[in-house]
Amino acid sequence: MKKVFTTGAALLLTTSIASAGGIERSVPSVGLLYEDGTYLELNFGYVSPEISGTQALTLSATSTEGTKSGNMVEDYTQLSLGYKQDLSDTLSMALIFDQPAGADVAYPADTDYVYAGAEASVDTNAFTALVNYKLQNSMNLYGGVRAISTSGEVELPFVPGGGYEMTTSTETDFGYVIGAGWERPEIAARVSLTYHSEVTHDFDSDETLGGSTASTEFSTTIPQSVTLEAQTGVAADTLVFGSIRWVDWSEFDITPPNFEGASGSLVDYEDDTITYNVGVGRRFNDTWSGALTLGHEPTVGGFAGNLGPTDGNTALGTAVTYTAGNMKITGGVRYIWIGDAETEAPAAFPVPEGTTLAEFEDNNAIAAGLRIAYNF
Template sequence: MKTVLVSVSALALGAAAAHAGGVERSTQSVGILFEKGTYVEFSLGSVSPHVSGTQATPIYAPPPAPAGTIAVPAGSSTGNMTDSYVTYSLGFKTALSKNVDVALVLDEPIGADVTYPSGTGYAYAGSTGKISSKAVTAMLRYKLPSNVSLYGGIRGETASGSVSIPLLSNYTMSTNDSTEFGYLVGVAYEKPEIALRVALTYNSEIKHTFDVSENGGPSLPFSTTVPQSVNLEFQTGVAPKTLVFGSVRWREWKAFDITPVGYNMATGGSLVSYDNNTITYTLGIGRKFNEHWSGAVQLGYEKSNGGFAGNLGPTDGYTSVGAGVTYTQDKVKVTMGVSYVMIGDAQTENPSLPGTALSNFTNNHATAFGIKVGYNF
C-alpha cells in the first residue's frame, strides 16, 4: 500500500501544475509529514497550456478622438497567450522522536507566464505578464494518543512580477522581490490497518508590499495578498492493495489583487483581480500491482463561476484527468504522472465598453507531465 501513495503525490503535482484557478502552482500538501523515518524527495513538472480566443467587440479610441472611432476592430484571434513552464518542489522529512516529525519543503506557490503573440491584430497583442515566487515551509508534527496528530509550521515566501501592455500607451510595470511570512496549522487522524488518513490544514494569507517601477520610472508601492486556504486531504484502503484518495481545497482568491498606482490612475481598475473564491476537488484510486509497480488514476474539478475573467488570465474553472505509475526498488521510489486539463471557457471585459465582452476564450486545455524521486534513509 505504501508504494501506491507515491503515485498520489505525483498526480497531484501534475494537476496542480496546470491549475486553472487563480495563479496557483502548489497545493501546499502536508503529505510528506506522514512518510516513515528519514525521507527526501524531488519533484519536477512540465506544463504546456493552450489558451486562446477571439475578439468579439471593437475597442474605441478615447477622447480627443471623435466618438465612435474604432481603435482596434473585432474579429482577431488572440493566439496562444500562455507560455509553457516548469515547476518544482524539494522536500526533506525526518523523525526527531517516536512522537515528533519535522519536514522542510521548497516549492513555487504561485506563478504566471503570459505572452500574447504580436502581429495578430488582437487588442492585447504583444502584452506580457509574469509572476514568480518561491517558498520555504518548515513543519512540525506531534503525535497524540488515539492516532491523532497536530502539526503546524512557518512559511517564508518571496514573490515578484512584471507586465507590459502595448495597448495602454506601451504601459510597463515591474516590482522588486518581496519576502514575507505566513503559517499553517492542522490536525490529522490515521487508522493504519486500513490505510486511512484524513488531514485538515489551514494556510494563512501572506501580504506582500512591493517597490514598483511603472513606465520606466519609480512609482508608489502597492500591496498584494497571496490568499489563505483550507485543505482537506484523505485516503483509505477499500480492498487489498487498493486505495481511494482525494482532496478538497478552498482558496480565497477574492483577496488577491494587483493594483499598481499608475495603472489604476490611467484605467480606474485593477491589473489582476478575481470576483470569486475557488473550491477544487480531486478524487482518485490507486492499486499496487506487485512488489515493484503500482499505479493510480485521478480526476480533478473546479467549477466555472461566470462573469468576466482578467485579460491576463482568461480562464474559468477546469476538469482534469490524470494517471501515474510508481516503480519501487529498495529505498528508491520513482513516480511518473501525466494530467490533461480541460480549461473552462471565459470572457474578458472590453475596457472601452464596460459590461460588455471583449473576447471569448473557448475549447482550451493544458497537458502536464510530472516526475518524482523519493528516497528513504
C-alpha cells in the same frame, strides 16, 4: 500499501499544477509527514497550456470583431523539494520548497488582437518548515512557518499614451501553517485538514505610463487556503483518495497606483475557488503501482481577467510508480480541459463598462510530473 500512498500523493502534487484557480501552480501536500523515518523527495513538473480567444468587438480598422488572440500563455516548469525526519517517537519535522503561484503571459505580437504584444510574469518561491506531533489516539497536530518570495512585471502596449510597463521589487514575507490529521495504517486510512494563512507583500514598483516613469508602492495578498485530504484502503492493494481545496482568491488584487488611475486593476478576482480531486491507486506487485485521478474546479461565471482568461477546469490524470529498494520513482501526466471564459474591455477603452472584449473557448493544458523519493 505505502507504495500506493506514494503514487496517489505524487500524482496529485506533481501534475495538479496549472489546474487551480487564480495564479496557483502547486499545492504543498502534508503527505510526507506520514512517511517512515527519514524521507527525501524531488518533484519536477512541465506544463504546456493552450489558451486563445476571439475578440468580440471592433476597436479600430484592423482590430476588429473576430480577431484571434493566438496562444497567450507560455509553457513553464515547476520544481519542489521535500524533506522529513523523525525527531523522536512522537515528534517529526519537515522542510518543503515549492513554487506556489506564477504567471507567464505572452500575447503574440504578430496579430491585430487588442492585447497583441502584452506580457506579464509572476514568480514565487516558498519555504515551509513544519513540526508534527503524534497524539495517543491516532491523531496528529502539525504547524509551522511559511516564507514566500514574490516578484512580477508587466508590459501592455495597448494602453493609450505610449503603453504601460511595471516592474516590482522582490519581497519576502511570512505566514503560517496549521493542521490536524488522523490515520489508521492497518486499513490505509488517513484524513488531514490544513490551513495556510495569507501572506501580504508590500512592493516597491517602477511604473512607466505615457513615457514617464515613477516610483510607486502597492500591496498584494497571497490568499489564505484550506485543504482537506483523505484516503482509505478499499480492498487488498487498492486505495481511494481525494482532496477538497478552498482558496480565498477574492482577496487577491494587483493594482499599482498609476495604472489604477488609467485603467483600474491589473488583476483581481471576484470569487473564491474550490477544487476537487478524487482518485484510485492500485499496487500490482512489489515493484509497480499505478493510479488514476479526476479533478474538477467549478466555473464561477462573470468576467475573467485579460491576463488570466480561464474559468474552472476538469482534469484527468494517470501515474505509475516504480519501486527499487528504498527508492520510488513516479511519473504522471494530466490532461486539463480549461473552462470557457469571457473577458471585459478595460476602462482605458472607449466602450461602456461591462462590455465583453473577447471570448476564450475550447482551451486545454497538458501537465507532466516526475517524482524521485528515497527513504533512509
